[in-house]
Amino acid sequence: MAQAAQNPVVQQKVIIPNKYGEKLVGILHETGSLEIVILCHGAQCTKASFRNIVVCMVNLAVSLRNEGISAFRFDFSGNGESEGSSQSSSFWKEVDDLHAVIQHFSGANRVISAILGHSRGGCVVLLYASKYQDIHTVVNVSGRYDLQRGIEERLGKDFMQRIKEDGFIDVKNKTGGVDYRVTEESLLERFSTNMHDACLQIDKECRVLTVHGSADEINPVQDALEFAKIIPNHKLHIIEGADHGYTAYQAELVSVVLNFIKAALQQDKGATS
Numbered sequence: 001m002a003q004a005a006q007n008p009v010v011q012q013k014v015i016i017p018n019k020y021g022e023k024l025v026g027i028l029h030e031t032g033s034l035e036i037v038i039l040c041h042g043a044q045c046t047k048a049s050f051r052n053i054v055v056c057m058v059n060l061a062v063s064l065r066n067e068g069i070s071a072f073r074f075d076f077s078g079n080g081e082s083e084g085s086s087q088s089s090s091f092w093k094e095v096d097d098l099h100a101v102i103q104h105f106s107g108a109n110r111v112i113s114a115i116l117g118h119s120r121g122g123c124v125v126l127l128y129a130s131k132y133q134d135i136h137t138v139v140n141v142s143g144r145y146d147l148q149r150g151i152e153e154r155l156g157k158d159f160m161q162r163i164k165e166d167g168f169i170d171v172k173n174k175t176g177g178v179d180y181r182v183t184e185e186s187l188l189e190r191f192s193t194n195m196h197d198a199c200l201q202i203d204k205e206c207r208v209l210t211v212h213g214s215a216d217e218i219n220p221v222q223d224a225l226e227f228a229k230i231i232p233n234h235k236l237h238i239i240e241g242a243d244h245g246y247t248a249y250q251a252e253l254v255s256v257v258l259n260f261i262k263a264a265l266q267q268d269k270g271a272t273s
Contacts, residue, residue: 018077018084018100020093025081026074026101029065035113036105037064037261039073040098042119042142046080047073055245056118056141056253063254067262069113074101076124086181090189091147094124095131102135113268114261118142119219119244122210123195126227129206130198137264138202139257140210142244145223147190163187196230204232209260211253213242235260 012028026047039057041047047057061071076094077084102112114137117125122143129138168183202208208231212224221238228236237256242249 014072014074014104016074016101016104018097020077020084020096022077022083024074024077024083024097024100026072027061029061029071029073031065031068031070033068033070034109034111035265036070036072036110037114037116038098038101038105038112039071040094040115040117040121040124041073041076041079042117042121045119047075048080055247055250059250059254060116060257063258064261067258069261069265070110072101072105090186091120091123091127091193092189094120095128098124098128099132106134113137113265114139116141116257119144123147123193126195126202126208126231127193127198129203129208130201133203133206136206136268137261138206138208139260140208140227141253141257142212142216142219143195143210143223143227144219145195145226147193147195159187196226199227199230202231202233206233207260207264208234209237209257210234211237211239211256213244213246213249214238214240215242216244218244 010030012030014026014028016024016026018024039047039060041057049055057073061073064071075082076089076097078086078089098115102115105112112135115125115128115135116139117123118141122140125138126140126143129135163182163184168181170181210224210227212221214221224236224238228234239246239249239252239256242253246253
């Protein structure tokens with residue numbers, strides 16, 4: 001992004017322990033602002049990349065910093081530089097990771113002005129908002145509504161039989177290497193996580209923005225419409241033509257997210273003045 005190139009970003013590595021004793025590694029884009037936005041990556045991704053392409057998390061963090069808003073992007077346990085096993089990761093464990101990060105910055109007298117998640121991270125920030133009432137602005141970018149859908153396409157029709165026999169399924173990439181391992185425990189946890197029921201628990205005072213691409217090839221745009229039906233204080237923005245990674249639509253994604261977060265910040269400041 002041209003603006004980011006003109007204003008070099010000051011970055012600081014921060015290590016935060018989660019409740020399981022694992023070290024979570026993140027990058028703080030510091031502006032000195034009281035407010036800070038927490039950014040959560042998706043599955044098989046990291047704080048720096050989406051499928052080996054440096055896009056969403058970095059661009060959003062840099063753009064927030066250019067607006068004078070500090071941002072923190074981190075690796076969930078078992079991903080990137082953070083400790084832990086990816087096999088033991090679950091939606092609710094990642095909620096615990098996010099809670100540890102929020103507690104860390106709240107303990108440093110920072111105000112968590114928003115939490116944002118992409119794809120699986122979008123599910124995590126919504127689940128967090130359903131469990132805790134301490135964050136009032138949530139951004140769900142391309143999160144999945146029905147967590148049971150799409151499993152057969154990834155694992156094959158006989159996936160339940162194979163995973164019960166072997167205890168796991170290795171998902172391979174085009175070159176035959178193992179992309180990631182799905183265990184029976186993680187699969188059952190996914191099946192038991194109900195996004196519909198969770199979203200009904202989100203406080204009506206919590207502002208939620210859902211952004212989704214109309215050409216999303218991983219999580220269909222219909223998922224965004226389902227979130228819009230049940231989350232009480234919800235705004236929906238569909239980016240026409242955008243795929244799951246917003247490959248050619250980074251500028252529009254950043255613009256929509258920034259406008260929402262800045263408007264929420266103004267509302268919060270107006271309420272306390």
